[in-house]
Amino acid sequence: MKTEISIAIITKNRKKELEKCLDSISLQTQKDYQIIIIDNDSNFSAKKTINKKKYAKLNFSYYYGQGTVPKCRNLAINLARTKYLGFVDDDCILNKDWLEKGKKEIIKNDVAYVLGKTLLLNPQNIIALGQFARDDYWKDYNSKIFDTKNVIINLNLIKNIKLHFDENCQKDAFDSADFDFDFQLKKSKLKGIFCSEMMLFHKETSNFKRFKYRAYYRGYLARYLNKKWKLKDGLVDLRTKNFLFWFLKAVKDFKIDFVNYSEHMQASFYKRLLATFVIKLFERYYIIGYVSNQKNK
Secondary structure, three states: OOOOEEEEEEEOOOHHHHHHHHHHHHOOOOOOOEEEEEEOOOOOOHHHHHOOHHHOOOOEEEEEOOOOHHHHHHHHHHHOOOOEEEEEEOOEEEOOOHHHHHHHHHHHHOOOEEEEEEEEOOOOOHHHHHHHHHHHHHHHHOOOOOOOOEEEEEHHHHHHOOOOOOOOOEEOOEEOHHHHHHHHHHHOOOOEEEEEEEEEEEOOOOOHHHHHHHHHHHHHHHHHHHHHHOOOOOOOOHHHHOHHHHHHHHHHHHHHHHHHHHOOOOOOHHHHHHHHHHHHHHHHHHHHHHHHHHHHO
Protein backbone atom coordinates (compact mmCIF):
# COMPACT_ATOMS: atom_id res chain seq x y z
CA MET A 1 0.00 0.00 0.00
CA LYS A 2 1.10 3.55 -0.71
CA THR A 3 2.01 5.57 2.37
CA GLU A 4 -0.81 8.06 2.99
CA ILE A 5 0.62 10.33 5.67
CA SER A 6 3.82 12.18 6.44
CA ILE A 7 5.00 14.42 9.28
CA ALA A 8 7.01 17.59 8.66
CA ILE A 9 9.35 18.99 11.31
CA ILE A 10 11.09 22.34 10.85
CA THR A 11 14.16 22.36 13.09
CA LYS A 12 17.12 24.61 13.80
CA ASN A 13 19.99 23.60 16.06
CA ARG A 14 17.84 21.92 18.70
CA LYS A 15 19.31 18.43 18.73
CA LYS A 16 18.07 17.39 22.18
CA GLU A 17 14.53 18.58 21.54
CA LEU A 18 14.46 16.98 18.09
CA GLU A 19 15.64 13.67 19.49
CA LYS A 20 12.86 13.58 22.09
CA CYS A 21 10.34 14.45 19.38
CA LEU A 22 11.60 11.66 17.12
CA ASP A 23 11.57 9.20 20.03
CA SER A 24 7.84 9.88 20.44
CA ILE A 25 7.24 9.53 16.70
CA SER A 26 9.06 6.19 16.62
CA LEU A 27 6.53 4.84 19.15
CA GLN A 28 3.44 5.71 17.08
CA THR A 29 0.73 3.07 16.84
CA GLN A 30 0.26 4.18 13.21
CA LYS A 31 3.23 2.43 11.61
CA ASP A 32 3.12 3.49 7.97
CA TYR A 33 4.33 7.11 7.70
CA GLN A 34 7.14 9.28 6.38
CA ILE A 35 9.08 11.97 8.23
CA ILE A 36 10.15 15.12 6.40
CA ILE A 37 12.96 16.94 8.19
CA ILE A 38 13.53 20.52 7.06
CA ASP A 39 16.85 21.59 8.60
CA ASN A 40 16.88 25.39 8.93
CA ASP A 41 20.44 25.33 10.29
CA SER A 42 23.30 26.09 7.88
CA ASN A 43 25.48 23.72 9.95
CA PHE A 44 23.05 20.85 9.18
CA SER A 45 22.74 20.01 12.88
CA ALA A 46 19.72 17.72 12.41
CA LYS A 47 21.70 15.25 10.30
CA LYS A 48 23.58 13.83 13.28
CA THR A 49 20.33 13.24 15.11
CA ILE A 50 18.43 11.45 12.37
CA ASN A 51 21.48 9.31 11.53
CA LYS A 52 21.47 7.72 15.00
CA LYS A 53 21.19 3.95 14.99
CA LYS A 54 17.92 3.91 16.94
CA TYR A 55 16.18 5.69 14.04
CA ALA A 56 17.44 3.30 11.36
CA LYS A 57 13.95 1.94 10.68
CA LEU A 58 12.28 5.33 10.35
CA ASN A 59 11.42 6.58 6.87
CA PHE A 60 13.20 9.95 6.66
CA SER A 61 13.43 12.55 3.92
CA TYR A 62 16.01 15.20 4.83
CA TYR A 63 16.24 18.66 3.26
CA TYR A 64 18.06 21.86 4.02
CA GLY A 65 15.60 24.74 4.22
CA GLN A 66 17.05 28.23 3.98
CA GLY A 67 15.15 31.33 5.02
CA THR A 68 12.13 31.86 7.26
CA VAL A 69 10.14 29.16 9.04
CA PRO A 70 7.04 29.88 6.88
CA LYS A 71 9.24 29.38 3.82
CA CYS A 72 10.37 26.02 5.22
CA ARG A 73 6.76 24.99 5.81
CA ASN A 74 5.96 25.81 2.19
CA LEU A 75 8.92 23.68 1.17
CA ALA A 76 7.48 20.77 3.16
CA ILE A 77 4.11 21.18 1.40
CA ASN A 78 5.81 21.17 -2.00
CA LEU A 79 7.98 18.15 -1.18
CA ALA A 80 5.35 15.92 0.44
CA ARG A 81 3.95 13.20 -1.80
CA THR A 82 1.39 11.80 0.62
CA LYS A 83 -2.32 12.57 0.80
CA TYR A 84 -2.05 13.91 4.36
CA LEU A 85 0.70 15.99 5.97
CA GLY A 86 1.17 16.61 9.67
CA PHE A 87 3.09 19.53 11.16
CA VAL A 88 4.67 19.39 14.61
CA ASP A 89 7.39 21.52 16.21
CA ASP A 90 10.77 20.01 17.02
CA ASP A 91 10.16 20.58 20.76
CA CYS A 92 6.92 18.58 20.81
CA ILE A 93 6.40 15.12 22.30
CA LEU A 94 3.55 13.20 20.68
CA ASN A 95 1.21 10.74 22.37
CA LYS A 96 1.74 7.32 20.83
CA ASP A 97 -1.63 7.44 19.04
CA TRP A 98 -1.31 11.02 17.74
CA LEU A 99 -1.02 9.93 14.11
CA GLU A 100 -3.63 7.20 14.37
CA LYS A 101 -6.26 9.46 15.97
CA GLY A 102 -5.60 12.38 13.63
CA LYS A 103 -5.63 10.33 10.45
CA LYS A 104 -8.84 8.57 11.47
CA GLU A 105 -10.64 11.87 12.12
CA ILE A 106 -9.54 13.66 8.94
CA ILE A 107 -10.61 10.68 6.80
CA LYS A 108 -13.91 10.15 8.60
CA ASN A 109 -14.94 13.81 8.43
CA ASP A 110 -13.42 14.57 5.00
CA VAL A 111 -12.15 18.01 6.10
CA ALA A 112 -9.18 20.19 5.13
CA TYR A 113 -7.41 19.77 8.47
CA VAL A 114 -7.63 18.33 11.96
CA LEU A 115 -6.19 20.16 14.98
CA GLY A 116 -4.95 18.26 18.01
CA LYS A 117 -4.99 19.09 21.70
CA THR A 118 -1.77 20.66 22.99
CA LEU A 119 -0.66 20.15 26.59
CA LEU A 120 2.12 22.02 28.38
CA LEU A 121 5.35 20.06 28.81
CA ASN A 122 6.85 22.35 31.49
CA PRO A 123 3.92 23.59 33.63
CA GLN A 124 6.17 24.05 36.67
CA ASN A 125 7.63 27.19 35.08
CA ILE A 126 5.51 30.33 35.64
CA ILE A 127 6.60 32.05 32.39
CA ALA A 128 5.78 28.94 30.37
CA LEU A 129 2.47 28.48 32.20
CA GLY A 130 1.39 32.06 31.48
CA GLN A 131 2.22 31.85 27.77
CA PHE A 132 0.46 28.52 27.37
CA ALA A 133 -2.70 29.66 29.21
CA ARG A 134 -2.95 32.85 27.15
CA ASP A 135 -2.46 31.06 23.82
CA ASP A 136 -4.82 28.22 24.75
CA TYR A 137 -7.51 30.66 25.90
CA TRP A 138 -7.42 32.77 22.73
CA LYS A 139 -7.35 29.74 20.44
CA ASP A 140 -10.50 28.46 22.15
CA TYR A 141 -12.05 31.95 22.11
CA ASN A 142 -11.50 32.17 18.35
CA SER A 143 -12.81 28.65 17.64
CA LYS A 144 -9.52 26.76 17.50
CA ILE A 145 -7.12 28.83 15.41
CA PHE A 146 -4.94 26.86 12.98
CA ASP A 147 -1.83 25.72 14.82
CA THR A 148 1.26 24.49 12.97
CA LYS A 149 2.68 22.63 15.94
CA ASN A 150 -0.27 20.22 16.16
CA VAL A 151 -2.14 19.70 12.91
CA ILE A 152 -2.71 17.30 10.03
CA ILE A 153 -3.79 18.77 6.69
CA ASN A 154 -5.42 17.27 3.62
CA LEU A 155 -2.56 18.05 1.28
CA ASN A 156 -4.54 17.61 -1.94
CA LEU A 157 -7.13 20.22 -0.89
CA ILE A 158 -4.46 22.69 0.22
CA LYS A 159 -2.46 22.30 -2.98
CA ASN A 160 -5.51 22.49 -5.26
CA ILE A 161 -6.31 26.04 -4.16
CA LYS A 162 -2.61 26.92 -3.75
CA LEU A 163 -2.67 27.97 -0.11
CA HIS A 164 0.73 28.79 1.33
CA PHE A 165 2.31 30.20 4.47
CA ASP A 166 3.02 33.91 4.20
CA GLU A 167 6.80 34.32 4.36
CA ASN A 168 6.42 37.91 5.55
CA CYS A 169 4.88 36.66 8.80
CA GLN A 170 8.21 36.32 10.55
CA LYS A 171 10.27 38.85 12.48
CA ASP A 172 13.52 37.87 14.13
CA ALA A 173 13.00 34.22 15.24
CA PHE A 174 9.22 34.55 15.72
CA ASP A 175 6.40 34.00 13.26
CA SER A 176 2.62 34.32 13.10
CA ALA A 177 2.10 32.52 9.80
CA ASP A 178 -0.32 30.04 11.35
CA PHE A 179 -2.71 32.91 12.23
CA ASP A 180 -2.49 34.16 8.64
CA PHE A 181 -3.07 30.63 7.34
CA ASP A 182 -6.20 30.46 9.46
CA PHE A 183 -7.51 33.59 7.69
CA GLN A 184 -6.71 32.00 4.32
CA LEU A 185 -8.60 28.82 5.21
CA LYS A 186 -11.68 30.79 6.30
CA LYS A 187 -11.56 32.92 3.14
CA SER A 188 -11.40 29.74 1.04
CA LYS A 189 -14.26 28.23 3.06
CA LEU A 190 -12.16 25.20 3.95
CA LYS A 191 -13.24 23.65 7.22
CA GLY A 192 -11.37 21.73 9.87
CA ILE A 193 -12.16 19.92 13.08
CA PHE A 194 -10.66 19.62 16.53
CA CYS A 195 -9.73 16.19 17.89
CA SER A 196 -9.19 16.16 21.67
CA GLU A 197 -7.72 12.64 21.50
CA MET A 198 -4.94 13.75 19.13
CA MET A 199 -2.62 14.95 21.89
CA LEU A 200 0.95 16.16 22.19
CA PHE A 201 3.05 18.06 24.71
CA HIS A 202 4.79 21.31 23.79
CA LYS A 203 7.56 23.09 25.69
CA GLU A 204 7.05 26.83 26.11
CA THR A 205 10.04 29.08 26.71
CA SER A 206 11.07 29.57 30.34
CA ASN A 207 13.53 32.34 29.50
CA PHE A 208 12.23 35.81 30.35
CA LYS A 209 14.23 37.58 27.63
CA ARG A 210 12.88 35.26 24.94
CA PHE A 211 9.40 35.59 26.41
CA LYS A 212 9.64 39.39 26.16
CA TYR A 213 10.78 39.31 22.53
CA ARG A 214 8.12 36.77 21.63
CA ALA A 215 5.41 39.09 22.99
CA TYR A 216 6.93 42.11 21.25
CA TYR A 217 7.22 40.47 17.85
CA ARG A 218 3.79 38.86 18.10
CA GLY A 219 2.45 42.40 18.50
CA TYR A 220 4.68 43.64 15.69
CA LEU A 221 3.31 40.97 13.35
CA ALA A 222 -0.28 41.61 14.48
CA ARG A 223 0.02 45.01 12.85
CA TYR A 224 1.02 43.32 9.58
CA LEU A 225 -1.96 40.94 9.82
CA ASN A 226 -4.34 43.78 10.61
CA LYS A 227 -3.22 45.66 7.53
CA LYS A 228 -3.23 42.62 5.23
CA TRP A 229 -6.70 41.46 6.27
CA LYS A 230 -8.16 44.95 6.87
CA LEU A 231 -9.15 44.15 10.44
CA LYS A 232 -9.20 47.80 11.60
CA ASP A 233 -7.03 47.07 14.64
CA GLY A 234 -9.23 44.15 15.62
CA LEU A 235 -6.36 42.31 17.28
CA VAL A 236 -5.47 45.05 19.78
CA ASP A 237 -6.88 47.77 22.02
CA LEU A 238 -4.86 50.76 20.86
CA ARG A 239 -5.74 52.72 23.99
CA THR A 240 -3.40 50.47 25.96
CA LYS A 241 -0.35 51.97 24.26
CA ASN A 242 -0.61 54.57 27.01
CA PHE A 243 1.09 53.04 30.05
CA LEU A 244 -1.32 54.52 32.59
CA PHE A 245 -4.37 53.36 30.65
CA TRP A 246 -2.83 49.88 30.23
CA PHE A 247 -2.03 49.69 33.95
CA LEU A 248 -5.51 50.78 35.06
CA LYS A 249 -7.15 48.39 32.59
CA ALA A 250 -4.88 45.54 33.72
CA VAL A 251 -5.89 46.12 37.34
CA LYS A 252 -9.57 46.46 36.44
CA ASP A 253 -9.63 43.29 34.31
CA PHE A 254 -7.32 41.20 36.48
CA LYS A 255 -10.01 39.31 38.39
CA ILE A 256 -11.99 38.21 35.33
CA ASP A 257 -8.79 37.44 33.41
CA PHE A 258 -7.58 35.31 36.31
CA VAL A 259 -10.81 33.31 36.16
CA ASN A 260 -10.72 32.92 32.37
CA TYR A 261 -7.05 31.95 32.13
CA SER A 262 -7.22 29.67 35.19
CA GLU A 263 -9.44 27.33 33.18
CA HIS A 264 -6.38 26.67 31.00
CA MET A 265 -3.94 25.98 33.84
CA GLN A 266 -3.49 22.85 35.91
CA ALA A 267 -1.70 24.56 38.79
CA SER A 268 -2.07 25.85 42.33
CA PHE A 269 -3.84 29.13 43.11
CA TYR A 270 -0.47 30.84 43.73
CA LYS A 271 0.98 29.70 40.39
CA ARG A 272 -2.16 30.71 38.51
CA LEU A 273 -1.98 34.13 40.12
CA LEU A 274 1.64 34.64 39.10
CA ALA A 275 0.96 33.30 35.60
CA THR A 276 -1.81 35.87 35.17
CA PHE A 277 0.70 38.60 36.02
CA VAL A 278 2.95 37.12 33.30
CA ILE A 279 0.05 37.35 30.83
CA LYS A 280 -0.44 41.04 31.72
CA LEU A 281 3.26 41.62 30.99
CA PHE A 282 2.89 39.77 27.68
CA GLU A 283 0.06 42.12 26.72
CA ARG A 284 2.22 45.15 27.53
CA TYR A 285 5.13 44.02 25.35
CA TYR A 286 2.63 42.97 22.66
CA ILE A 287 1.15 46.47 22.36
CA ILE A 288 4.64 48.03 22.36
CA GLY A 289 5.55 45.81 19.39
CA TYR A 290 2.32 46.64 17.60
CA VAL A 291 2.80 50.39 18.00
CA SER A 292 6.44 50.10 16.95
CA ASN A 293 5.40 48.54 13.65
CA GLN A 294 2.67 51.13 13.24
CA LYS A 295 5.27 53.91 13.52
CA ASN A 296 7.42 52.25 10.85
CA LYS A 297 4.66 52.47 8.24
